[in-house]
Amino acid sequence: MQNINCPQCSQEIDLNLAACPHCKAAQGLESLSGVDPDIRIKNQRLAIWFSILFGGLGIHKFYLGQYLKGSLYLVFSWTLVPFIVGWVDAVRTFKMSAFSFEQRYSRRIS
Incomplete structure (x- = not known):
């Protein structure tokens, strides 16, 4: 299992997580997209x-x-x-x- 450091809170997390369990910051491609996954956008x-x-x-x-x-x-x-x-x-x-x-x-x- 590979671990990385969260760029937001510097806690060690699993490489495959989409969000940091400590600070809820998006990881990987989600963080690069500029879209907050915790916001519900209405049409x-x-x-x-x-x-x-x-x-x-x-x-x-x-x-x-x-x-x-x-x-x-x-x-x-x-x-x-x-x-x-x-x-x-x-x-x-x-x-x-x-x-x-x-x-x-x-x-x-x-």
């Missing part, structure tokens, strides 16, 4: 489609990780107000830049 187009098609049920809010707002949309779906607000959310999400969407809705996995 802006999918959020827009969910908002247009299922906005009255709050599916787009559940997808974006806003469970309380999604639950409120679901509870009040019989009033048809969430359908209108869902369309407004679709327009706002469409007008949002990709960078600001990613900054707002991408979350780190704990």
Whole structure:
């Protein structure tokens, strides 16, 4: 079994590990890609489609990780107000830049 030193915390780890068990830093090709494997990236187009098609049920809010707002949309779906607000959310999400969407809705996995 070959060991290397983690470039982040200098602890000795197995060569085949994808992340250091001590500091959780990515190793190998994952560290060279520049993508943090602990971040969930949401798809802006999918959020827009969910908002247009299922906005009255709050599916787009559940997808974006806003469970309380999604639950409120679901509870009040019989009033048809969430359908209108869902369309407004679709327009706002469409007008949002990709960078600001990613900054707002991408979350780190704990």
